[in-house]
Amino acid sequence: MEEVTATVVIEGAGVGPEVAEATTAEKKGFKVVVAVDDSEISHYALSWAIDYVLANRREDCQLVVLHVQHFVETFMYPVAGHAVYAPTLSIDAVRKAHEENSKRVISRAVDICKSKHVDALTAVAEGDPKDAICEAAEKLHADLLVVGSRGLGMIKRAFLGSVSDYLAHHAKCPVLIVKPPKGSHK
Amino acid sequence: MAEAKERTGKKRVMVAIEEHECSHYALEWTLLNLKPTISSPLLLITVQPFSPFTYVAAASYSSPPQELIQSMQEHQKQAALTLLEMAKEICAKHGVDVETIMEMGEPKEVICQVAEQQNVELLVMGSHGRGAVERFFLGSVSNYCVQHAKCSVLVVKQDSGKKN
Numbered sequence: 001m002e003e004v005t006a007t008v009v010i011e012g013a014g015v016g017p018e019v020a021e022a023t024t025a026e027k028k029g030f031k032v033v034v035a036v037d038d039s040e041i042s043h044y045a046l047s048w049a050i051d052y053v054l055a056n057r058r059e060d061c062q063l064v065v066l067h068v069q070h071f072v073e074t075f076m077y078p079v080a081g082h083a084v085y086a087p088t089l090s091i092d093a094v095r096k097a098h099e100e101n102s103k104r105v106i107s108r109a110v111d112i113c114k115s116k117h118v119d120a121l122t123a124v125a126e127g128d129p130k131d132a133i134c135e136a137a138e139k140l141h142a143d144l145l146v147v148g149s150r151g152l153g154m155i156k157r158a159f160l161g162s163v164s165d166y167l168a169h170h171a172k173c174p175v176l177i178v179k180p181p182k183g184s185h186k
Numbered sequence: 187m188a189e190a191k192e193r194t195g196k197k198r199v200m201v202a203i204e205e206h207e208c209s210h211y212a213l214e215w216t217l218l219n220l221k222p223t224i225s226s227p228l229l230l231i232t233v234q235p236f237s238p239f240t241y242v243a244a245a246s247y248s249s250p251p252q253e254l255i256q257s258m259q260e261h262q263k264q265a266a267l268t269l270l271e272m273a274k275e276i277c278a279k280h281g282v283d284v285e286t287i288m289e290m291g292e293p294k295e296v297i298c299q300v301a302e303q304q305n306v307e308l309l310v311m312g313s314h315g316r317g318a319v320e321r322f323f324l325g326s327v328s329n330y331c332v333q334h335a336k337c338s339v340l341v342v343k344q345d346s347g348k349k350n
Contacts, residue, residue, distance in 0.1 A: 030219065048338065052197055052223045052308075144219070149332075168332045169313065174215060174342040177332055 029060035033123075033142040035133045035163075036067055036109045038101070041148035045178035046109055049146040050116045053176070063120040064140055065109040068132045069098045130166040137171055146176045196225035197307035202297050203232040203273045204327065205265070208312030212342035213273055216310050217280040227283040230273050231300055232266050233293040294330035301335055310340045 034049050036042040046065065054061045106122050113120040123140065125132040137145045149164040164177045201216060203209045216224070270286045277284045287304075289296045301309050311328045332339050 051195070053220065055195065055223045057222065162333075165329065165332055168328065168339075168341045169326075172343070174212075174340060176338065176340045178338045179336060182336065 029062075030057070030143050031062045031064065031141060032144045032146060033064045033066050033137050033140055034109075034146040035129075036065055036105055037129075038105055039148060039150065041150050041178070041180055043108065043112060043148075044180065045146055045148035046112050047116070048178045049176070050113065050118055053144065053146070054118060058118060063113065063118055064123055064142070065106060065113065065120050066123045066125065066133065066136055066140075067102050067105050067109075068129045068136075069102050069124060069126045070129075071127055129163050130170075133163065133167060134171050137173060142173045144174050144176060145171050146178060149177045149179055196223050198229070198305060199224045199308045199310060200229035200231055200301055200304065200306040201273070201310040202293075202312075202327070202331070203230055203269050204293070204312065205269065206312060206314055208314055208342075208344040210273060210276060210312075211344040212310050212312035212340075213276055215342045216340070217277065217282060221280060221282065224282065227285040228277060229285050229287060229304060229306065230270060230277070231287040231289065231297060232270055233296045234262050234266050234288070234290045235293055236290065294327045294334075297327065297331055298335045301331075301337055306337050308338050308340060309335050310342065313341050313343045 032049055032053055034042075034046045036046060050063070054063060102124055106124070110120060110122060123136060125136045127135075133145070133147070145167060147164045147167055149162070164175075168175045168177060199216070199220070201209070201213050203213070213230075266288055270288065274284055274286065287300060289300065297309070297311075300306075309331060311331060313328045314326070328339075328341050332341065
């Protein structure tokens with residue numbers, strides 16, 4: 001099992017890093033961390049959380065939008081029997097692509113927050129999603145963690161693993177798993 | 187985006203009450219933090235499992251006496267009612283109207299079924315915090331519901347030291 005380190009970078013929406021504000025315990029009343037990725041369901045989960053958790057208590061609550069990037073590793077791939085290290089250029093390219101993706105996901109999430117008049121902090125973590133979200137939620141002293149769940153079928157879930165299942169049991173704080181609205185799947 | 191009628195600002199919530207105090211903790215947590223958006227009434231469900239009777243049969247080497255089964259059922263029913271009463275009191279303390287549902291069967295399946303029948307939008311459960319091995323063998327109601335419920339699920343762990 002490789003070492004997973006989740007590095008968490010927290011930024012205020014659009015402004016420079018404000019690490020201290022996001023990690024200080026109980027600066028604001030109730031901290032809700034929403035994990036987002038590319039999927040529709042995670043953005044739906046964000047909307048859901050804003051509508052039903054933050055609701056009328058905006059002043060009391062602090063929303064943090066969290067995105068987890070996959071690790072960019074230096075990988076070796078065997079080519080004709082010889083191990084080859086991936087050239088630095090391609091690693092940088094991959095890293096850049098990941099960052100672009102992250103920015104896109106975060107900015108879409110921030111747009112949703114803005115359209116609902118919510119000030120959100122953003123956070124980016126790197127690593128394996130399950131562990132990184134758990135760790136980030138802990139570092140951020142989350143009072144509630146929100147994730148979307150696509151409702152993978154039994155078999156897919158067994159092979160692909162499920163982030164939301166993992167979080168429901170391993171996260172230290174309460175976990176809200178948001179499912180797609182009725183009628184949108186099946 | 188969802189239709190306007192779904193976003194009235196309140197949602198139908200059901201809390202699963204089980205024997206462990208973690209479900210009362212989950213109920214309290216929900217009332218403390220989500221009360222404004224819970225539509226009245228809050229649903230409380232408790233499900234009595236059928237299973238205890240299997241070991242009674244085994245212990246008796248044959249079919250157990252009718253009175254024994256009946257008294258066990260009564261006892262279980264009483265226990266379930268007590269749990270519901272305690273939960274109702276917690277809700278009354280917070281000024282929330284409740285509707286209680288008592289069913290018999292396999293808890294995890296029944297909870298999911300009822301959630302669908304009742305058009306529940308949020309299902310709340312406590313989590314025992316059992317270790318991985320225990321959970322594998324004994325099963326976990328919250329695990330099942332997270333996977334199978336069609337609605338959103340909130341799992342509240344009873345974790346000491348996590349302040350609100």
